[in-house]
Amino acid sequence: MNKYLGNKTAILLFILPALLLYSVVVFYPMLQVFFRSLFDWDGLTPGTFIGLGNYTRLFDDSLFHTSVYNGIVFALVITVAQIAIGTVLAFAVAEAGVRGRKFVRISVFIPVVLSITVVCQLWMAMYNPEYGLINRVFELLGISYRQDWISGSKTAIYALAAVNAWQYMGYHFALLLAAVKSVPEHYMEAARIDGASKFKAHLRITIPLMAETYKFCLIFAITGGLNAFANMYIMTGGGPGTSSYTLTYMMYRSAFRVGEYGYGSASAAFLVIECLIVTLLINRFIARQRIVY
Amino acid sequence: MKKWSLLLSATLLISALTACGANDENEAGASKSASPSASGSAAASESASPSADAQKPVKLKIYAQYSDDDTKLPYDYAVAELKKAMPNVEMELDIQAQDDGQKLKTYAAMGTLPDIFQANLDIINTFKNSNNILQLDEYVDKLGFKDKMYPSTMNTLVTEDGHSYAFPYAGNEVGLLFYNKEIFAANNVQEPKTYADLLAAVKTFKAAGVTPLSMFAKEKWPAVVLYDMFVTRTEPEGILKLDRGEAKASDPAYKQAAEQVVELVKAGLLPKGATSMNYDQAAALFREGKAAMFINGQWEIEDSTKALGDKLGYLYIPASDEAAYEAAKYNFSGGGGPSGYAVSSHAENKEVAAEVAAFLSEKYAEFKYTQRGTPIVATKVDLPVQKEFPPTMKQLSEDIPNMKTTAFAWGLGNAKFKAAIEDASQSLLTGAYSADRFASDVDKAIEQSK
Numbered sequence: 001m002n003k004y005l006g007n008k009t010a011i012l013l014f015i016l017p018a019l020l021l022y023s024v025v026v027f028y029p030m031l032q033v034f035f036r037s038l039f040d041w042d043g044l045t046p047g048t049f050i051g052l053g054n055y056t057r058l059f060d061d062s063l064f065h066t067s068v069y070n071g072i073v074f075a076l077v078i079t080v081a082q083i084a085i086g087t088v089l090a091f092a093v094a095e096a097g098v099r100g101r102k103f104v105r106i107s108v109f110i111p112v113v114l115s116i117t118v119v120c121q122l123w124m125a126m127y128n129p130e131y132g133l134i135n136r137v138f139e140l141l142g143i144s145y146r147q148d149w150i151s152g153s154k155t156a157i158y159a160l161a162a163v164n165a166w167q168y169m170g171y172h173f174a175l176l177l178a179a180v181k182s183v184p185e186h187y188m189e190a191a192r193i194d195g196a197s198k199f200k201a202h203l204r205i206t207i208p209l210m211a212e213t214y215k216f217c218l219i220f221a222i223t224g225g226l227n228a229f230a231n232m233y234i235m236t237g238g239g240p241g242t243s244s245y246t247l248t249y250m251m252y253r254s255a256f257r258v259g260e261y262g263y264g265s266a267s268a269a270f271l272v273i274e275c276l277i278v279t280l281l282i283n284r285f286i287a288r289q290r291i292v293y
Numbered sequence: 294m295k296k297w298s299l300l301l302s303a304t305l306l307i308s309a310l311t312a313c314g315a316n317d318e319n320e321a322g323a324s325k326s327a328s329p330s331a332s333g334s335a336a337a338s339e340s341a342s343p344s345a346d347a348q349k350p351v352k353l354k355i356y357a358q359y360s361d362d363d364t365k366l367p368y369d370y371a372v373a374e375l376k377k378a379m380p381n382v383e384m385e386l387d388i389q390a391q392d393d394g395q396k397l398k399t400y401a402a403m404g405t406l407p408d409i410f411q412a413n414l415d416i417i418n419t420f421k422n423s424n425n426i427l428q429l430d431e432y433v434d435k436l437g438f439k440d441k442m443y444p445s446t447m448n449t450l451v452t453e454d455g456h457s458y459a460f461p462y463a464g465n466e467v468g469l470l471f472y473n474k475e476i477f478a479a480n481n482v483q484e485p486k487t488y489a490d491l492l493a494a495v496k497t498f499k500a501a502g503v504t505p506l507s508m509f510a511k512e513k514w515p516a517v518v519l520y521d522m523f524v525t526r527t528e529p530e531g532i533l534k535l536d537r538g539e540a541k542a543s544d545p546a547y548k549q550a551a552e553q554v555v556e557l558v559k560a561g562l563l564p565k566g567a568t569s570m571n572y573d574q575a576a577a578l579f580r581e582g583k584a585a586m587f588i589n590g591q592w593e594i595e596d597s598t599k600a601l602g603d604k605l606g607y608l609y610i611p612a613s614d615e616a617a618y619e620a621a622k623y624n625f626s627g628g629g630g631p632s633g634y635a636v637s638s639h640a641e642n643k644e645v646a647a648e649v650a651a652f653l654s655e656k657y658a659e660f661k662y663t664q665r666g667t668p669i670v671a672t673k674v675d676l677p678v679q680k681e682f683p684p685t686m687k688q689l690s691e692d693i694p695n696m697k698t699t700a701f702a703w704g705l706g707n708a709k710f711k712a713a714i715e716d717a718s719q720s721l722l723t724g725a726y727s728a729d730r731f732a733s734d735v736d737k738a739i740e741q742s743k
Binding site: 042043044045057062124127128129130148149150151152153154235236237238239240241242243253256257258259260 | 420
């Protein structure tokens, strides 16, 4: 291994293609977003430099406040649901005595590989206030809690977050299951010999040892939530009105519906900074040191 | 290791700068080639005469709607007619995406605009500013296009700046409040003439378990039509005045309309989940006799006549009292704006492209009039009608001479206002969004776009 790491030319050669691709596809467009956010620009003409004008307008825009709020709600709902339920399922499936483990493992992961359009259509049918499955279940149970799920201005964002949480839970579940399985058995055996219950042993030993996986899951879930777009684009069109807008949707509206690419870039730039801060905070506070078993 | 990190950083920076540099060149190139349409005109006059052009084989790329019978059949007909009239012209179709013009704008940004494309007012305004659309005044005169048009549809050819940028085929299409006569009769509900009548009708239908109004409000423009219908009772120009910044949403006519929509929604006007309902779902409710009313453009007449026959009709929008109802009877929401087949200012054969665009528009309208049962076209048609107009369409064609129209959301010229009125009108349909908030949100957008 040291032989390869000592060969600097080989390192450069292997890194260069990915680095070039990253520069052209990610880094350069991101620079452009920040640069263009300083312009009053319609995407076609050269644009007029307005400094921080777009940002001043952004912070004064009620749509921006709604979008940021919705992004946070969406991120919180999917993070809690995906990681909490994913953890429970991962522990259950890792347990040798649990029946139907294979079935759970496959069925929880299936939604991840489905097209998001298919998933949204499926949930739109389930959310239908007249004949949708969810309201029907409430009706069958004799509960009068029947909602206009995605057409209600207060419920829409939660309903959309639930769809995303359901679809990508399998991804987190797979990561967490791999992490559970990679914790050496003898830690658990030692804890059990010392008289710890299974629950306590998992809580005190397995979960702390999975911190690096949790860190990755948290970053993935929170930034994924803040970036949410497809669910609202397909299911509500940001509506009713603007009640399910997120920053990404606001960027889409500003750039492609209104033709204000500069303003759209400002909301995209804010989103990049928001995600960066979240990532830095998670890196700062969770699994700061590399865990070696 | 430090040295290698430095080298990697330098590579990254260089690649980014190289890309930046390339872009600047592109932009410079674009601004050079995107000189005003004057250069286009010069090039057009320098090129050979149309008769000489007519001999040369020409291939033109066109970006046009081609998704259903209403768009495929007229296009195919127009192209077949073109083949007879200009056999040297070959058309290459790029099917238009339903994407708020994103694909077309991307083509423009990349400098790869098709020779001919369908343009609405938003595209015309955007491309006019960036010199991507050819001013067609010269060709309008040369081809005598104005003489071929109905005087009442001249608004679809000429923009506010007095110039033409697209050859229109559609006339002033309108939004209609369709109703099922049988459901009205079964519930002893007369055609409402006043707002109070309409409110009472909604309550009656609701009590009888019939959906009063079916709407595909997942799309936002029908919500704008509903709001605009009430505005036009007192302000014939409706949302057009807001679009031009000549009125405010907090003005009495506009605010009252928002209040009426909220009141009707709270009374049970719409089915549950209306704002997530698509066209198929909403149309099915109406055509299957489960909804008493339905909002759509007049193009709905053909399909709904197939389902409902003589039971189909449309209502004149109720007003505050009968006198106001009679006075505003022919104020319709919707309408046409400058739109149609436009020509790229970068087209290689501008003259031929303009000639073909005008020809296609004319033939497109001809097919719609003679074979699709719609009298609402921009250009005059001399051929006999092959497919009789349905009764509802006959009523509409009788109303056309007296009609005053506004605009559909897609025909608005102010994109910022358009997005705001669409969002706000859809919010009104939830019943949880007040008329005051509507006025304040829309006024803010109007103010920002000044």
